[in-house]
Amino acid sequence: MPQHTPTARICRDCDGFPIVAITTGTRHADGSRATLRVTCPTCQGTGRARPAALVRAGR
Template sequence: MTERPRPTSRICPACDGFASVSITLGGRTRAGHLRTITVHCSKCHGTGTTTRRTIALAGGRA
């Protein structure tokens, strides 16, 4: 008997899978590096995926 494939994880609709980004603040340090901050998606908390929702139907069979 063959195994069923695992359900793929869903991509976060808010960030389209790009969960963490670096944003330049403008300007450079004394060493010449750009000053940046890292921002994470607030919906998926930086993972890029969401969990599958299970919908229970009234009177449906399990």
């Protein structure tokens, strides 16, 4: 069954998952894992592609 095309353009670098948690492998004193939150530098955490800037070419 075909899926609906999203109306907003999804960021091509993060595929719509702009903020991720990465485990560092170390653990805190209570046993939980230490994580880092990282945002996509392209869309800056929005998950949507920015529109292309208009550039005037020619005369």
